[in-house]
Amino acid sequence: xxxxxxxxxxxxxxxxxxxxxxxxxxxxxxxxxxxxxxxxxxxxxxxxxxxxxxxxxxxxxxxxxxxxxxxxxxxxxxxxxxxxxxxxxxxxxxxxxxxxxxxxxxxxxxxxxxxxxxxxxxxxxxxxxxxxxxxxxxxxxxxxxxxxxxxxxxxxxxxxxxxxxxxxxxxxxxxxxxxxxxxxxxxxxxxxxxxxxxxxxxxxxxxxxxxxxxxxxxxxxxxxxxxxxxxxxxxxxxxxxxxxxxxxxxxxxxxxxxxxxxxxxxxxxxxxxxxxxxxxxxx
Numbered sequence: 029x030x031x032x033x034x035x036x037x038x039x040x041x042x043x044x045x046x047x048x049x050x051x052x053x054x055x056x057x058x059x060x061x062x063x064x065x066x067x068x069x070x071x072x073x074x075x076x077x078x079x080x081x082x083x084x085x086x087x088x089x090x091x092x093x094x095x096x097x098x099x100x101x102x103x104x105x106x107x108x109x110x111x112x113x114x115x116x117x118x119x120x121x122x123x124x125x126x127x128x129x130x131x132x133x134x135x136x137x138x139x140x141x142x143x144x145x146x147x148x149x150x151x152x153x154x155x156x157x158x159x160x161x162x163x164x165x166x167x168x169x170x171x172x173x174x175x176x177x178x179x180x181x182x183x184x185x186x187x188x189x190x191x192x193x194x195x196x197x198x199x200x201x202x203x204x205x206x207x208x209x210x211x212x213x214x215x216x217x218x219x220x221x222x223x224x225x226x227x228x229x230x231x232x233x234x235x236x237x238x239x240x241x242x243x244x245x246x247x248x249x250x251x252x253x254x255x256x257x258x259x260x261x262x263x264x265x266x267x268x269x270x271x272x273x274x275x276x277x278x279x280x281x282x283x284x285x286x287x288x289x290x291x292x293x294x295x296x297x298x299x300x301x302x303x304x305x306x307x308x309x310x311x
Contacts, residue, residue, distance in 0.1 A: 037069040041091075042076065047084040047241030048234065049077035049139075056092025061100035062152050067126035070156075071133055078137045081302045084249075085240035086137070087233045088160060089144035090153075095169070098151020101178075127152045127184035131159035135185075135257060138250035138303060140240055144233035145169055146226065150208065155184025158193060161253070163219070164233050165211050166226035171219070172208035192260060194218050245284040246303040251275055 041052040051073050053060040077083045090096055134141050134156075143157040145165035150172045157163050173190065175182050182190075182203055191199040194217040202209065214220040224232045240249060258271060279285055284300055291298035 037073060039063070039066045040069040040073055042073040044077070044080065044083055046238075047082065048087060048237040049080065049083045049085070050087045050089065051077065053088075053090040053096055056090075056094075058097075058100060059092065059094035059148070060090045060096040060153070062096060062098060062127070063100050064126055067130060067152075071126070071130050074130065074133050074137065074141075078133075078139055083139055084244075084246055085237040086139050086141045087144050087230075087237055088141060088156070089230060089233070090146055092147070094147040094153075095143075095145045095149040096151075096153030096156070097148060098153050098174070125183050127155055130156060131185040131189065134159040138253065139246075140237075140249060140253070142233050142237055144229050145220075146229045150174055151178075152184050155182070155186040155189075158184070158186050158189040158219070162221045162236060164222045164224065164229060164236065165214070165220045166229050167211050167223040168226055169211050170208050171211070171214050172206065173203045174206040174208070176204060177206040190219070242297065245288065245298075245300040247282075247284055247300075248279065250303060251279070 039053070039055045041050075041054045043050045043052075051070065053062075053066065053070070055061065055063075055066065074086065077086045140161045141159075143160035143163045143165075145157055145163060146169075147166055148170045149157055149165075150170070151174050154171050154173050157165075173182060173186055181187075187199075187203065190203065193199075194202075198217050201207075211220060211223045215223045222232065240246070255271060255275060262271070287298050287300055
């Protein structure tokens with residue numbers, strides 16, 4: 029998808045306050061089931077938040093009792109119509125399904141993404157949160173990569189993200205069977221970072237996001253995300269260590285490092301400058 033100017037969204041809300049952007053899937057009447065336009069808007073909202081210098085972290089959540097139950101299935105031709113939707117270059121020629129384009133954008137973001145999973149996340153909903161940096165979920169939520177039960181295959185990059193979170197054995201179980209599992213199983217497998225009572229999900233996500241808004245260098249966070257992303261494809265530990273060394277050496281005499289050390293010595297909260305926009309710091 030191409031960069032977009034600031035825009036309004038049909039079934040998505042984007043609100044920014046105190047350094048945190050909250051992106052809400054906002055179609056509670058259908059449990060935030062996904063239409064193509066909703067997914068296009070999610071991509072643009074994520075991109076907008078990532079480019080906003082006032083944003084230090086992004087919370088992704090759903091309105092109502094569910095996070096998202098996946099694609100809206102309103103008839104046997106639902107997926108065919110979605111395939112042929114001519115929205116923002118989304119056409120069968122060179123087809124890239126939109127949830128996968130969102131998770132690619134999430135993976136490349138310089139700002140941390142915290143999934144505040146307020147309720148059930150199934151199909152595309154389960155795929156989206158797999159790409160988040162942190163997943164804080166309701167202890168009563170249910171999850172499922174149910175694609176094989178609908179006659180299709182995983183999407184949203186879930187066949188890549190999920191094995192890296194839970195291992196190939198558990199990912200194989202969940203993806204091939206398409207079974208629905210509870211939050212306790214998701215947490216034990218490493219799919220979820222933390223589980224809390226449903227009423228506390230958004231509060232817990234805001235408390236976590238406040239760490240990035242108040243206590244961390246946005247440039248250091250972006251660079252750390254880049255190192256973590258690279259580690260997924262770096263074949264040898266030595267290569268990862270070498271890249272860490274190069275990145276570390278570029279930061280030791282930075283204003284961020286000086287502020288971080290001085291604030292520690294002076295026993296005060298650090299005040300870091302905005303994200304360094306130089307090309308060398310970008311993904």
